[in-house]
Amino acid sequence: MSELLRLDNVTAGYGDGIVLDDVSFSLKEGDxxxxxxxxxxxxxxxxxxxxxxxxxxxxRLAWRGRDLGGMPTFRRAHAxxxxxxxERLMFPSLSVEEHLTSVARPGRWTLKTVYRVFPRLRExxxxxxxxxxxxxxxxxxxxxxxxxxxxxxxxxxPMEGLAPIIVxxxxxxxxxxxxxxxxxxxxxxxxxxxxxxLTRQAIILDRGRIVHRSDSAxxxxxxxxxxxxxxxx
Amino acid sequence: MLRPFxxxxxxxxxxxxxxxxGPCERIARLPADRWTLRETAFWLMPVLGYFAFPGYLMLGSxxxxxxxxxxxxxxxxxxxxxxxxxxxxxxxxGAYAAGLLASHGWHEPLSGLLAGAxxxxxxxxxxxxLVVRGQDLGRLIVTLGIGMLFFEAANKAAAITGGVDxxxxxxxxPLFGLFDFDLFGRTAYLYSLGVLFxxxxxxxxxxxxxxxxxxxxxxxxxxxxxxLGAPVERRLVSVFVIAAALAGAAGALLAQTTRFVGLDSLxxxxxxxxxxxLVLGGTGRLYGALIGAALFLLAQxxxxxxxxxxxxxxxxxMLVAVVLYARGGVLGGAxxxxxxxxxxxx
Numbered sequence: 013m014s015e016l017l018r019l020d021n022v023t024a025g026y027g028d029g030i031v032l033d034d035v036s037f038s039l040k041e042g043d044x045x046x047x048x049x050x051x052x053x054x055x056x057x058x059x060x061x062x063x064x065x066x067x068x069x070x071x072r073l074a075w076r077g078r079d080l081g082g083m084p085t086f087r088r089a090h091a092x093x094x095x096x097x098x099e100r101l102m103f104p105s106l107s108v109e110e111h112l113t114s115v116a117r118p119g120r121w122t123l124k125t126v127y128r129v130f131p132r133l134r135e136x137x138x139x140x141x142x143x144x145x146x147x148x149x150x151x152x153x154x155x156x157x158x159x160x161x162x163x164x165x166x167x168x169x170p171m172e173g174l175a176p177i178i179v180x181x182x183x184x185x186x187x188x189x190x191x192x193x194x195x196x197x198x199x200x201x202x203x204x205x206x207x208x209x210l211t212r213q214a215i216i217l218d219r220g221r222i223v224h225r226s227d228s229a230x231x232x233x234x235x236x237x238x239x240x241x242x243x244x245x
Numbered sequence: 246m247l248r249p250f251x252x253x254x255x256x257x258x259x260x261x262x263x264x265x266x267g268p269c270e271r272i273a274r275l276p277a278d279r280w281t282l283r284e285t286a287f288w289l290m291p292v293l294g295y296f297a298f299p300g301y302l303m304l305g306s307x308x309x310x311x312x313x314x315x316x317x318x319x320x321x322x323x324x325x326x327x328x329x330x331x332x333x334x335x336x337x338x339g340a341y342a343a344g345l346l347a348s349h350g351w352h353e354p355l356s357g358l359l360a361g362a363x364x365x366x367x368x369x370x371x372x373x374x375l376v377v378r379g380q381d382l383g384r385l386i387v388t389l390g391i392g393m394l395f396f397e398a399a400n401k402a403a404a405i406t407g408g409v410d411x412x413x414x415x416x417x418x419p420l421f422g423l424f425d426f427d428l429f430g431r432t433a434y435l436y437s438l439g440v441l442f443x444x445x446x447x448x449x450x451x452x453x454x455x456x457x458x459x460x461x462x463x464x465x466x467x468x469x470x471x472x473l474g475a476p477v478e479r480r481l482v483s484v485f486v487i488a489a490a491l492a493g494a495a496g497a498l499l500a501q502t503t504r505f506v507g508l509d510s511l512x513x514x515x516x517x518x519x520x521x522x523l524v525l526g527g528t529g530r531l532y533g534a535l536i537g538a539a540l541f542l543l544a545q546x547x548x549x550x551x552x553x554x555x556x557x558x559x560x561x562x563m564l565v566a567v568v569l570y571a572r573g574g575v576l577g578g579a580x581x582x583x584x585x586x587x588x589x590x591x
Binding site: 063065084085086088089090095097101103104105106110113114115116117156157160 | 455458459461462464465466468469470471472473474475476477529
């Protein structure tokens, strides 16, 4: 598989502040990556940097060989980056279906296929964005990102604050997304074991730097390392 | 319940066809899209009004034109979230364009109307580039400034616009070559109603299209919408220019039906009254613009009759009451009330 995303010595942050320090990694088409680390180490900042919402101080972001650094956010979405932010951020005045149709771009993901993955969204199709439970909001946030037909899905703490039963449902959906579709995924997650079970390789960040990288399966068995760097419960 | 994700093999071939589902495609239609009985009833009112109040057709035309103008502001303010205090600039541009054509030998009304809309859209393009960059306060001031610029430019260019005396001496040919613009305003009323209805349909289609939906998304969270692939600035420029064209059409209608264009068509007062109409009726609903314009002009007419000196006092009182007690204007208040009644029944 060819290379999808590549970061070379990326140093980025908000304004003059630096959050990410000299981060380099690459991701192949259809690959999956878990992004782990404690609170405030720069996981979300990394995703936000990919979407173009931070200041890139140094380094290079490449997308299929093309430079991503100077690209406006909407073009990154067109290029194939699909971001599911932690806060979910539904539009209160749009219905579920309008959330999906307003961003649709050509590809395999249509209203029909998204509804097939999330039948609950079909039941709630006429509900407004602020008339949904947390789990439904998360489903809609993922469904909305899929409608843009991304080649890389960025999931920022998709399980946060959800009931265990919903987490189970989402895990099975995300697993199918990471394996069956040819779409690459980066998962940021506090529940390290969950993220590791969903992905092929993993990176641990600490204070904005990459402190460990390995395949997810072997990291999942390294309790001491996980305790030290991620503080898993 | 969640069903497992359909792997490519599980998807039946007919469903797996990758269709070019362009951004314009709408797979299912929501209730918001459907033409309701209530809407039919609403549009019957101005038709009935034509027969019921033959003595008030001039006022009726004013209401229809103000409704179109308010509709135009609703597109940028109610949907895209651009607050403007200078929208009269485009109304006046349309009015002067149509007026100048008519007073220089081009008497056909429909092409004059089109020219008014086109002129407004043309001047709106550079203005929009200044407006969309800012945030709320910046936009307010930029539009205010632009409005003043246009007003003073028309004032200075008295040789063309007639300055404070206004532009008159227009001649409008019969509509479709058949219907004369008569003294009682019958043709003017029906002409305005027809134009308003057609342009309303256009707006209605627009706000329910993915483009219109993305505007609402931009209003609520522009960053989020950008990350979902919406070119925010370009969309705001587009809707601003479309809205300006509608405002220009409204101005052209006024010029053609009254055969006069005054400087006040570009004035701050007109922009401000427009804002009042829209807030009164309710923003982001299209019908709010029409209802607000009707309420404002009717209230003005009635109050000015009852209290010729202090009528603005009562208008102000009404406005404060609506903003305080019926958030979302008359339509917002009505929706709130309907929700409460339904809630009690349960």
